[in-house]
Amino acid sequence: MTDDAAQQPTWLVLIYRIPSEPTRLRSTAWRRLKALGAVYLQNSVGALPKSAAAERALRKLRHDILQMGGSAVLLDGAAIAGDDIVLATFQRARAEEYAEIVDRCEGFLAEVHKEYEKSHFTYAELEENEVDHKKLVDWFARIVERDRFGADGRSEAEAALAKCEEALEQYAARVYQEEPEGH
Template identity: 60%
Template sequence: MLNDEPDPRTPPEAAGDPPARPNGWLLLIYRIPSEPTRLRAAVWRRLKGLGAIYLQNSAAALPAGPAAERALRKLRREIIEMGGTAVLMSCGVLVGEAEVLAAFQAARDDEYEEIIDKCQDFLAQLEKEYRAEHFTYAELEENEEDLVKLRNWLAKITDRDVFGAPKRAATLEALATCEHALEEYAARVYAEEAESQ
């Protein structure tokens, strides 16, 4: 990389650093009218998209940070506009921080596991192309788009993974395997196209 920032794809453990410890938490406690239910679903999706974990119903936590605070302040304002109530707090965990951190790590590992599953699907799709002898630029382009989606999805998760969840390294390996497999498939496409001309 050209700057001094660490590569977000490199797990902290691989760089020799221990996983970071929380530097405080942001806690959003809210109430939303029960009807229409789409409002509750919208808030839940937004919180999950931010990587928040639920400590209990309507109480979601994120590691403290400027971006997380901006996002939760905005969501708080939207909840109030929906006719609900919301309080955003900055806090530390007096007792039970290990459990909160474990829940946050488990949420990231679940997301990483989804990517690993999608990587397996990607490799199965490439294998299907080999079996069907589909070596065309159209198929290559479609598979390249799928790989870009996986990379973008991984980037979102690594942005949320501020403590370096355990499955991060396995996910990076799975994506690297997909990238290598696609390179081999592309070489085959180019060779087949050259032979047909």
């Protein structure tokens, strides 16, 4: 085994077939694979880097596909050829997720800016913004958790989240200043 072979990631590959009707069954499997961070190598063939958590999740999904009346095989191994394609696809998916975090952060900052324009400095608005910020932070944490190979875009997403945190803190300070005590 060469050093390059020792460095190659191992993958879990789920190959499945689900009856075409009802279509919600197919979309359920697709959504669950996407939520795990899996990439599609082709129709009904999803791959994830091997980990105990990924294996548990894919075993459960396989079980659920069988319950839907479909068939599924879960494979474990390294690519003999084409590993660079699988890895590049996985990296691109993570980079796209980081870019989406940046986009959503821009939307968050625009919403906070609107609160200033409308002079909406209430605890209710603050709570809503805190909930939105927490969703962004939690989503980022899920992406980082599955970013096993250091995809591009992480530092930009971290910087965007830091701007959101700062904007939220400034907005909170303004709410505390504007909102009378006891309300």
